[in-house]
Amino acid sequence: MGIGERTLEGLVSRAGLTGFGAYGGKRVLVTGHTGFKGSWLTLWLHMLGAKVTGLALAPEDPSLYRDARIEELCDGRVGDIRDAVAVSGAVETSDPEVVFHLAAQALVSRGHEDPLATFEINVIGTALLLETLRRRARPCAVVIVTSDKCYRPSDRPHRETDPLGGDDPYSASKAAAELLVAAYRASYLPVNEIARHGIPIATARAGNVIGGGDWAKDRIVPDTVRALMRGAPVVVRNPDHVRPWQHVLDALDGYLRIGAGLLGSPTGDASRAELADAWNLGPTLDDDRPVRAVVETVISKWGSGSWVADPSEALEREVPYLQLDPRKAHDRLGWAPRWDLDAALALTVRWYRSYAEGARGPELRSETMDQIRGHMSESARRRSTSA
Numbered sequence: 001m002g003i004g005e006r007t008l009e010g011l012v013s014r015a016g017l018t019g020f021g022a023y024g025g026k027r028v029l030v031t032g033h034t035g036f037k038g039s040w041l042t043l044w045l046h047m048l049g050a051k052v053t054g055l056a057l058a059p060e061d062p063s064l065y066r067d068a069r070i071e072e073l074c075d076g077r078v079g080d081i082r083d084a085v086a087v088s089g090a091v092e093t094s095d096p097e098v099v100f101h102l103a104a105q106a107l108v109s110r111g112h113e114d115p116l117a118t119f120e121i122n123v124i125g126t127a128l129l130l131e132t133l134r135r136r137a138r139p140c141a142v143v144i145v146t147s148d149k150c151y152r153p154s155d156r157p158h159r160e161t162d163p164l165g166g167d168d169p170y171s172a173s174k175a176a177a178e179l180l181v182a183a184y185r186a187s188y189l190p191v192n193e194i195a196r197h198g199i200p201i202a203t204a205r206a207g208n209v210i211g212g213g214d215w216a217k218d219r220i221v222p223d224t225v226r227a228l229m230r231g232a233p234v235v236v237r238n239p240d241h242v243r244p245w246q247h248v249l250d251a252l253d254g255y256l257r258i259g260a261g262l263l264g265s266p267t268g269d270a271s272r273a274e275l276a277d278a279w280n281l282g283p284t285l286d287d288d289r290p291v292r293a294v295v296e297t298v299i300s301k302w303g304s305g306s307w308v309a310d311p312s313e314a315l316e317r318e319v320p321y322l323q324l325d326p327r328k329a330h331d332r333l334g335w336a337p338r339w340d341l342d343a344a345l346a347l348t349v350r351w352y353r354s355y356a357e358g359a360r361g362p363e364l365r366s367e368t369m370d371q372i373r374g375h376m377s378e379s380a381r382r383r384s385t386s387a
Contacts, residue, residue, distance in 0.1 A: 351368070
């Protein structure tokens with residue numbers, strides 16, 4: 001299927017994503033563009049006609065960014081978010097109208113292993129980016145991606161007004177990043193003065209994101225796929241832990257809606273000032289599942305395999321229950337997940353199957369782009385049904 005400009009514009013319009021048209025021709029900086037979510041976002045922005053510059057570490061192997069040749073679609077720059085010269089260089093060169101900040105140390109397990117680097121990357125790196133943008137003093141919409149793990153543990157779904165915190169370095173670093181953004185909004189870039197300074201900042205707290213091209217260690221879907229590709233049993237640390245699973249494109253849909261709204265393009269009922277806030281992006285409250293259900297579904301859709309529980313592999317301080325309340329995004333952004341967990345897992349397995357069967361380059365990119373178009377088509381179908 002081609003992605004001619006008219007075809008894509010028509011799909012955006014039918015899907016009710018007219019705000020996404022704001023990205024056409026826009027200069028967009030994506031930090032962490034070589035990572036899992038960053039690669040999907042870079043590709044989607046390219047499809048929307050944005051001029052994307054990326055700043056990230058060199059991709060690891062395997063890599064969605066490299067294997068699907070997304071590197072051909074952006075001005076990718078290798079650099080560390082903790083490096084002031086690299087950050088200022090990327091900002092100066094890209095002259096961004098929108099920034100999506102995804103560069104992060106994104107794993108709970110790695111946070112335990114190297115807490116200092118985790119805080120440096122997730123907190124100091126975010127501060128360095130915000131300070132660079134503040135001193136640059138040019139209008140720019142900013143979306144800072146944090147995590148569902150920024151909240152203090154609770155036995156109910158988290159709302160955006162809940163206390164922030166964390167009992168492990170990764171979670172604490174994400175809570176600290178949220179507090180940092182709030183401090184910049186209060187001290188330097190107040191929401192009631194956006195017309196003056198032109199730098200609205202929002203944070204996005206997504207759930208446990210799944211999708212093709214995630215190869216991170218100690219994430220259950222990549223761990224499951226690696227075991228299935230080897231023909232080995234899947235080792236499950238915490239089979240009864242519940243998480244807010246969602247497809248990567250549902251999370252990115254939210255990021256793109258927030259960014260477009262901060263630019264002034266309507267994506268819901270919230271004003272620019274209201275959008276410069278924290279947003280939960282998670283599955284519907286009746287679509288949470290334990291880890292064992294996710295593993296069993298992946299095995300079923302793969303067609304073979306088995307799993308075993310191994311509590312000795314459990315990570316310290318992983319909370320047993322984590323869920324987000326996404327009603328604010330539903331009500332104010334017009335955002336909602338387009339795929340339930342079963343559909344998300346089916347598409348995820350399809351992507352990894354393509355990879356396992358040798359798809360690389362244009363073929364793998366085509367599979368990835370087809371899923372983006374499929375997500376927009378589902379938005380169009382739902383809009384048509386509800387009209």
